[in-house]
Amino acid sequence: MGSPISVLILENDSNSVFDLVREMKSGGLSPLYRVVESFPSWETTVHEEDWDAILCSTREPFHSEIPIYLQYLNDKKLDIPVILLSDSEEFTKNLSYMKSGVNDIIDRKNLLRLTEVLERERRELVYRKEKNTTETFLYQSLKEIQLQKFALDQANIVSITDANGIITYVNDAFSKVTGYSVSELIGQNHRIMKSTDKTKEDWTKIWEIIQKGKVWRGEIRNIKKDGSDYWADTTIVPFTGQDKSVFQYIAIHHDITDRKLAEQQLTHDAFYDNLTGLPNRALFLARIEQKIFAYNMKDSGYPILFCINIDNFKRINHSLGNEAGDKVLQIFAERLKKYSDSDAIITRLGADNFAILLTHILSIDEGVNFAFRLLERLGDPIPIGGYSIYLTASSGISGFGLGGKEADVLLRNAEIAMFHAKSQKVGTVSVFNQAMQEKIHFQLEIQNDLKKALTQNEIFVYYQPILDIKENKIGHWEALVRWRHPQRGMVSPGEFIPLAEDSGLIVSITKFVLERAADVIEEVQLKQGHPISIAVNLSPQVFFDQNIFHWIVDLHNRRNIPYTSLQVEITESLAMKNLSETVPILSNLIDIGVKVALDDFGTGFSSLSYLEKLPLSILKIDKSFLNNVEVGTKESFLLVSIINMAHDLGYSVVAEGVEELEQLELLKSFQCDKIQGYWLSKPIGNEDIVPFIKKFNSKQEKT
Known part of the structure; x- marks a missing residue:
């Protein structure tokens, strides 16, 4: 089967068309062709196929229309080779059409060149199309690279270093976020930012990754020129030469400082009381678990819990308002820290309930003495809104063992003892015992x-x-x-x-x-x-x-x-x-x-x-x-x-x-x-x- 070729033939002589088709087939081509006999038919047909060539007769009526065909192809930007079929006596006259865009002229009485001309024009047509496609692709790629570079510079913090980590380029965003000018950064390495969250071992591992030509991504906390922190989500991309060795690194940074601060705030809110700044119940329970684990491992550091509640606190809110009540709670929390031991872990459980975890007290009796001394010191008047507020507080105690061997049990039993103390007499201390537990169960x-x-x-x-x-x-x-x-x-x-x-x-x-x-x-x-x-x-x-x-x-x-x-x-x-x-x-x-x-x-x-x-x-x-x-x-x-x-x-x-x-x-x-x-x-x-x-x-x- 011959090589396929699509040809549009402008000819009104059926014998001539037969000769053309026969010659193409004898030359090893398998033509897909259409014959048109007028310009209106041609105008429609020329768009129906991706034609490899147009064979156009120079006889009438086509002779006078050839300039029209050529102009139409030019206006419509249709790149199709045009080959004229000319009689011998018109050959010289038809050379003028070559200057107008005709690709070749063939003597209709001698079609020996037809196959050669068609294959040549088809090759050149394919070459032109590939060239145009390549040029368009390269142009688009260059344009995209320029846009990407612009976007990268606009949306990211970019720095480039040589193989030794010396900074060779930074964009304006890098300079703006760090507070250093471009001239201060060029020639330096990134140690100028004094990263505080990575150890020497961390940096060694990062260098091992990127020196092997692999991309590294992670979060880095750096220090600005003014001494403040900023966080960057950083991607370091190594570029290697033909010998596979790295010749430069491009680092793309995203400023995530706001996100990290928000995460830190969320973490703080999840584990600390907003009013007093003390650990909340969740963090306090985790600390109790840690102390219990240490006690079980070393048999030292006896965990003992004190649950403390301010007596009749609601009357402060009712008489002086919630703002005054909040101030009292803050002062009370500060006094707990002041009058407790330095190793005490103090929490606000909620409302007017607080708790203290100690690990240096050796017995429950010693804990009771500590609680009474603490409650006495907490009774000093608090000046609020022109009034002197005298507080009393009640305390419940539970020690590891009889008071429970798990954090939540130990804390719950300290609270039970505290409520028992309040039911007996405000401003006093109770130690948890099983009878209290049974009473609670009965009430439940x-x-x-x-x-x-x-x-x-x-x-x-x-x-x-x-x-x-x-x-x-x-x-x-x-x-x-x-x-x-x-x-x-x-x-x-x-x-x-x-x-x-x-x-x-x-x-x-x-x-x-x-x-x-x-x-x-x-x-x-x-x-x-x-x-x-x-x-x-x-x-x-x-x-x-x-x-x-x-x-x-x-x-x-x-x-x-x-x-x-x-x-x-x-x-x-x-x-x-x-x-x-x-x-x-x-x-x-x-x-x-x-x-x-x-x-x-x-x-x-x-x-x-x-x-x-x-x-x-x-x-x-x-x-x-x-x-x-x-x-x-x-x-x-x-x-x-x-x-x-x-x-x-x-x-x-x-x-x-x-x-x-x-x-x-x-x-x-x-x-x-x-x-x-x-x-x-x-x-x-x-x-x-x-x-x-x-x-x-x-x-x-x-x-």
Whole structure:
């Protein structure tokens, strides 16, 4: 099979076309050809193939159109060889076309040169195309290199050194980031930047890599001319000659200082407390693990933990603001560092909780002595906002062994001991023991069971009657929540109410009590016509964090419960906690008809100035005031004074804990309004309320 060639033939003589094709084939070519007979047909066809040559007749009509064909090829930048087929007598005339761009002229009566001319023109055409492609590629490559160099200089810090590491070139970015001028850098080596993060061994390894012609990449911390640090992500590219030896290095640097500073800040934030700068819990636990490991390996450096909590810290935030509280925490942290030993590891665990790890103390007794000395020194007054703040702190201790053998256990037990110390007496020290652990476990179990209690109908409400002494009627009751545990039996409110407050379950429990109180009011008052008022105790969490006012309004709207049939009881400590919040809530309740009682009066602040500011309906005197009261004693004078004071303020007085007839008679003589206690009745179930009222009224009628 011959060599393929694509030819466009401009000829209207079919015999001549036959001769051309036959000659090409006899010359060893395999022609792919098209024949056109006019310029319009040629104009379309010339773009259809990648033609190797155009064979054009010089006879009419083509003779007069040859300049048009040549001009068209030139205008369209089509590089196709044009070969004229001329008659012998026109040969001389057609030479003028050679000057216009025709590649060759062949005598149509003697086609022996046709194959040779076609192959020659095709070779030259291929050469021209390859040359153009190569030139275009080289031009583009040169342009790309120039752009890359420009971009490299603009976007990167670039330096070039010779084989010995002497700087031969730096761009402006290198000079700008280092603070050195170009003249100061040329002729120096990179040691002028005094890299501080690489050892001599590190640099030896880097040189071994790049001297072998391999690329090295890594992060380097250098020092600027002004002494400040900067970080660079550096790539060092070695260039080798024909003998494979390195003759220069190009180093491309990216300034990553901002990123490294951000990473350092993130690391600091992850392991240090932002307010005090002390290690946080995560880092502290890691340090404990290290000391435990060292102790196990060397049997020296006994790890002992002190968990320290500032007593009543919340009152500082509440009275002076969070900014003052933060300042107190910072000063407290500085004092811990000042008064602890130099090898102490100190942390802020969170809020007002701190911890200290020591390893030089040899016994728990010695640790207790250290803790008491430290707490005494921490008590020095702190001047804040014109006030002198006197702090006390409580501490819990756990030592390696009995206090745990793992970091998290050791710390947790120190915290347990600290909470135990606070529950006993503020400003004191407790050492962890197993009984504390068991108490915590018990409380956790109770708390977990309490979560299920409401859904499993274990929580219920009892009601204790309150006697109106003057009218000798039972109209008021106090709702008392109870819990019957399926295994433990009756759980004391003193045990589960604090746990409910800590866990937030007190919110659900209070709503439950309100709904049950509404059940009683519906049954006793709305259905059976016995006037009744039920008091519900409010915890601080329910009172401040939840809107008790809207709860009661909702209860009234949903169930038509009269506002006057509900009463809320708050403690002195709750009432005095934040008067600016307490007074509006109580005023709103009284405005809609809900009675407000101050419970357990005399066991909290007992401040008359505060009492005068509170919008109250009832004052309930704690049962402790009835102990050993006899006419003419100081206790009796105090009790009478409280009753008279309450009456002067417009409050009704209820005495709690009345268990004997003599106490009732005495309270009558003191003009007390109401009494509550076992003398009248223990708390009873809702089903017993109406029978109790009827029985009581029946007795009164008989007397």
